[in-house]
Amino acid sequence: MPIVVDDASGYQGEADRWLTPESPEEVSALVREAVAAGIPITGSGAGTGITGGRCPKGGWLISLEKFRRLDAGPGKAHVGAGVPLKDLQAAAAKTGQFYAPDPTEYTASLGGNIATNASGSRSFRYGSTRRHIQSLTVALMDGTVRTFRRGEKLDFPYTPIPAPATTKNTAGYFLPAQGEWVDLLCGSEGTLALVLDAEVQLLKLPKSILSGVIFFPDDTAALAAVEQWRGIPQLQMLEYMDEPSLVMLRSQYGEEIPRAACACLMVEQELDGLPGDPVDEWVERMDSAGGLEDSWFGETAKDRERFRQFRHTLPELVNQRVRNNGHHKLSSDFAVPIERNADMLRFYRESLRREFTGKHTIYGHIGDAHVHVNILSESHDDFVRGGAWMRQAAAHAVSLGGTVSAEHGLGKRKLHLLPLMFNPNEIAAMKEVKRILDPKWLLGQGTIFPDPFITLDLDVSI
Numbered sequence: 001m002p003i004v005v006d007d008a009s010g011y012q013g014e015a016d017r018w019l020t021p022e023s024p025e026e027v028s029a030l031v032r033e034a035v036a037a038g039i040p041i042t043g044s045g046a047g048t049g050i051t052g053g054r055c056p057k058g059g060w061l062i063s064l065e066k067f068r069r070l071d072a073g074p075g076k077a078h079v080g081a082g083v084p085l086k087d088l089q090a091a092a093a094k095t096g097q098f099y100a101p102d103p104t105e106y107t108a109s110l111g112g113n114i115a116t117n118a119s120g121s122r123s124f125r126y127g128s129t130r131r132h133i134q135s136l137t138v139a140l141m142d143g144t145v146r147t148f149r150r151g152e153k154l155d156f157p158y159t160p161i162p163a164p165a166t167t168k169n170t171a172g173y174f175l176p177a178q179g180e181w182v183d184l185l186c187g188s189e190g191t192l193a194l195v196l197d198a199e200v201q202l203l204k205l206p207k208s209i210l211s212g213v214i215f216f217p218d219d220t221a222a223l224a225a226v227e228q229w230r231g232i233p234q235l236q237m238l239e240y241m242d243e244p245s246l247v248m249l250r251s252q253y254g255e256e257i258p259r260a261a262c263a264c265l266m267v268e269q270e271l272d273g274l275p276g277d278p279v280d281e282w283v284e285r286m287d288s289a290g291g292l293e294d295s296w297f298g299e300t301a302k303d304r305e306r307f308r309q310f311r312h313t314l315p316e317l318v319n320q321r322v323r324n325n326g327h328h329k330l331s332s333d334f335a336v337p338i339e340r341n342a343d344m345l346r347f348y349r350e351s352l353r354r355e356f357t358g359k360h361t362i363y364g365h366i367g368d369a370h371v372h373v374n375i376l377s378e379s380h381d382d383f384v385r386g387g388a389w390m391r392q393a394a395a396h397a398v399s400l401g402g403t404v405s406a407e408h409g410l411g412k413r414k415l416h417l418l419p420l421m422f423n424p425n426e427i428a429a430m431k432e433v434k435r436i437l438d439p440k441w442l443l444g445q446g447t448i449f450p451d452p453f454i455t456l457d458l459d460v461s462i
């Protein structure tokens with residue numbers, strides 16, 4: 001009996017077997033057996049992905065959930081692919097350190113984070129997962145297990161592909177001239193190798209962090225503040241929520257959210273070593289930007305967690321509403337170069353107001369010119385029009401020099417966006433890399449590229 005496999009997007013696939021190997025030798029044996037028999041393999045982490053990447057169209061699901069090594073030492077940690085991000089953070093905190101990537105969803109596995117080059121709110125200061133990986137141990141499709149250290153160059157011929165001028169990107173393969181193995185495999189969405197283990201960089205935990213949720217009476221003031229605040233020293237988070245997002249959050253937070261609030265920015269600033277009184281400085285900044293007096297500020301870890309929970313509640317509410325409406329989530333992951341942020345937001349606001357009044361939210365990583373638009377379909381017609389809107393918005397982001405996927409990857413639900421960003425020669429060059437590492441095209445079939453052997457059901461694509 002086929003086993004149903006889904007992920008946080010609600011996309012469903014089917015596996016003939018769900019395998020949970022415990023050692024590199026077991027993974028290697030499974031890969032050799034599958035390749036000899038021509039059986040497709042899909043790697044799986046915790047299933048929090050939102051593009052259907054881990055949902056196979058048959059074959060074997062190889063879940064790395066039993067790879068749980070976790071040793072945190074000074075400056076680095078050895079982490080098995082199946083370790084949840086929250087466990088890694090807890091182990092790092094015990095040593096006075098932290099792991100910088102912060103993709104909001106703490107139950108995600110490190111292997112999944114590496115496969116999608118996850119980033120999240122703190123990437124504003126620290127960049128995405130790729131930057132923090134020092135070595136990767138992977139199972140390749142010839143059945144070998146290899147460890148690639150940072151700096152180890154790709155040792156096969158390939159055509160370099162220009163990357164967009166955005167601060168983050170997870171669309172297609174990362175193939176700069178003189179590319180490195182670690183960088184290529186990180187973000188390849190489980191289509192080139194199975195990640196077993198990694199050595200990740202840990203940073204010293206700051207002694208003091210100021211967090212704020214700053215409410216604004218209108219969007220214009222909030223967006224002007226974004227441009228003014230980007231250069232604030234040691235700012236590690238600059239997140240945005242629009243009015244419809246706040247309306248949704250009021251269902252849980254009620255009067256805690258000021259009545260006059262129509263937009264909000266969330267900030268975190270590391271205070272260690274900063275001169276002056278940062279709290280006073282924030283009060284001044286807020287006043288001159290037109291922020292509301294009853295905004296929230298805090299300096300304790302408890303405050304920070306409370307504010308982060310506020311942020312995390314939003315995508316959960318969106319997912320719940322979409323589920324209740326009985327439709328798949330339509331959510332964008334486009335980013336543009338920082339200087340095009342205002343242009344992209346103008347496009348979002350004007351076209352969404354016109355076409356999806358009362359059925360959309362915009363929130364996310366505005367510091368990186370990377371916000372998520374969610375269309376909350378209430379009918380099949382909304383869903384179809386929403387899909388068309390997403391394609392149009394992706395093309396607009398690309399026309400501004402942006403990316404069709406900044407942090408979630410394309411998986412199966414968004415692979416049709418790849419040709420908007422890369423020309424046929426560039427896609428052919430990526431496929432050539434795939435063929436070198438996976439000659440029978442068995443790993444992660446139907447993710448990033450349409451599968452060459454089966455017809456994909458693309459009716460849920462966005």
Ligand SMILES: Cc1cc2nc3c(=O)[nH]c(=O)nc-3n(C[C@H](O)[C@H](O)[C@H](O)COP(=O)(O)OP(=O)(O)OC[C@H]3O[C@@H](n4cnc5c(N)ncnc54)[C@H](O)[C@@H]3O)c2cc1C
Nearest residue numbers: 043045046047048049053103109111112113115119190195
């Ligand atoms: C509420 C919510 C908020 C989120 N916010 C963010 C955010 O702010 N930033 C962000 O970047 N992401 C975010 N995500 C997305 C998600 O957390 C990431 O995509 C995560 O990295 C997926 O990890 P996972 O272990 O769940 O992987 P899965 O969903 O199991 O798999 C994801 C992909 O990785 C591949 N894969 C998984 N493990 C391996 C492995 N060991 N080897 C090879 N391939 C593998 C799979 O084949 C699939 O293609 C959010 C998700 C949710 C539900």
